[in-house]
Amino acid sequence: MYVLRHYTLPLALAVGLHAAAVWALYQGWHPEREIADFIKPETVIANLIVLEAKKAEPKPPPPRVQPQPQPVEESRPQPDPAQEQRVREAQEEAERRAAEEAAEQARREQERLDRLARLAELAEASLDQAIAEESQTLQEGSEAQVAQSYRMGIYQQILENWSRPPSARNGMKATLVMELIPTGEVVSVTVTESSGSTAFDRSAEQAVRRAGRFAVPEENRIFERYFRRVYLLFQPEDLLR
Amino acid sequence: MPEQISIFELIANASLLVQVVMAVLVLASVASWMMIFQRWLFLRRALIELDSFEDHFWSGIDLRKFFSELDGEDGLNGIENVFVAGFREFTRLSEQSGADADAIMQGVQRAMRVAVTREEARLETHLPFLATVGSTSPYVGLFGTVWGIMNSFRSLANMSQATLASVAPGISEALVATAMGLFAAIPAVIGYNRFSAKVEVLTKRYEAFSDELTTILHRAAHSRSGGG
Numbered sequence: 001m002y003v004l005r006h007y008t009l010p011l012a013l014a015v016g017l018h019a020a021a022v023w024a025l026y027q028g029w030h031p032e033r034e035i036a037d038f039i040k041p042e043t044v045i046a047n048l049i050v051l052e053a054k055k056a057e058p059k060p061p062p063p064r065v066q067p068q069p070q071p072v073e074e075s076r077p078q079p080d081p082a083q084e085q086r087v088r089e090a091q092e093e094a095e096r097r098a099a100e101e102a103a104e105q106a107r108r109e110q111e112r113l114d115r116l117a118r119l120a121e122l123a124e125a126s127l128d129q130a131i132a133e134e135s136q137t138l139q140e141g142s143e144a145q146v147a148q149s150y151r152m153g154i155y156q157q158i159l160e161n162w163s164r165p166p167s168a169r170n171g172m173k174a175t176l177v178m179e180l181i182p183t184g185e186v187v188s189v190t191v192t193e194s195s196g197s198t199a200f201d202r203s204a205e206q207a208v209r210r211a212g213r214f215a216v217p218e219e220n221r222i223f224e225r226y227f228r229r230v231y232l233l234f235q236p237e238d239l240l241r
Numbered sequence: 242m243p244e245q246i247s248i249f250e251l252i253a254n255a256s257l258l259v260q261v262v263m264a265v266l267v268l269a270s271v272a273s274w275m276m277i278f279q280r281w282l283f284l285r286r287a288l289i290e291l292d293s294f295e296d297h298f299w300s301g302i303d304l305r306k307f308f309s310e311l312d313g314e315d316g317l318n319g320i321e322n323v324f325v326a327g328f329r330e331f332t333r334l335s336e337q338s339g340a341d342a343d344a345i346m347q348g349v350q351r352a353m354r355v356a357v358t359r360e361e362a363r364l365e366t367h368l369p370f371l372a373t374v375g376s377t378s379p380y381v382g383l384f385g386t387v388w389g390i391m392n393s394f395r396s397l398a399n400m401s402q403a404t405l406a407s408v409a410p411g412i413s414e415a416l417v418a419t420a421m422g423l424f425a426a427i428p429a430v431i432g433y434n435r436f437s438a439k440v441e442v443l444t445k446r447y448e449a450f451s452d453e454l455t456t457i458l459h460r461a462a463h464s465r466s467g468g469g
Contacts, residue, residue, distance in 0.1 A: 015271060018267070026249070
């Protein structure tokens, strides 16, 4: 009886406190969510610069707006040939002027809005453009990487087939151009810049012909861009003499 | 990593021993909070009763009448018990014919000392429990943590590739045990210190009151023995 009377309230308070603590933990334990939200594409950084550049443009319009009020004012004296009541005239004139001013203001406001809209359009267009450019450069980067790996393969193949003549010397340079077809076969090899030694030139040409066929990327765009015509530079650097 | 690990999942995934440790700590925390609330209410009421009793006592009432009101009643509070014990001893001894004043006073003092000690024990109930929770639950929590980390590293030893993601959950769930231990210990220690200070204040006041009552009864005993 004593226990029941003196301990019910404390027990209820203690249990309530712990329930509140558990609830607070349940509500508050989301450590990672906020961090994830902050990862944004890098393109955002790029278009900020573009927006700055476009802002300089809209400045010219204001002077264009200014000259327009003048012709309106000129038209004012015309419609009042009646000479009797100058007071009324003046009144009308004042009214008209007020109306014109209001119209003028409205038009100016409209123009301002138009300008803002145009600006927004420009900004959007430039943003789109920036994104397109960005993605293009990204794609080009990956294409260049692909091309580079195939180029290394071609280099390896030619090197395996190249037997240097004994007359080869350090500092000799022969530039050749070879044309490939999409299957990777060599259709033509020509010496564009001779090394000065016919034997060396011929050995280089021979190396390409002996290799005969190279691994090229299957994607047509990359092939056309990097492998339709390949320039080769033969240069013995490792010779001792 | 993308989905967030909730603390409850951590607890659910912990090993059995760690879960037992956590359960013990939660129970200890609930019990110690219960004691804290109970002691808080009890000591506050004791202080209020002491204040009102002293007000009543020093208002110049007839002590004999006051005693007869209290004597034989159930559920007397602390200070009333001290008064009743002392005064009862006094009347009982002075009714005996041969007792002299010093003998009466010795008996009264002894009776009141016993009553004060008993009241002190009543005030201090549960405080040892709070002290125990406050001093041991960090160690209990630490035990759970060490055990959990031990397991998590042992399973790491079997892996060829050790990543942070493979250890982190284990350590995190193990650390929950320490957090719980501290959660239970801190209020218990604070409560213990606060309540033992309060108990000491109350005991001092009981003792002071018993000394004052002794003085009054001493005067009464000697005037009686002198007159009789």
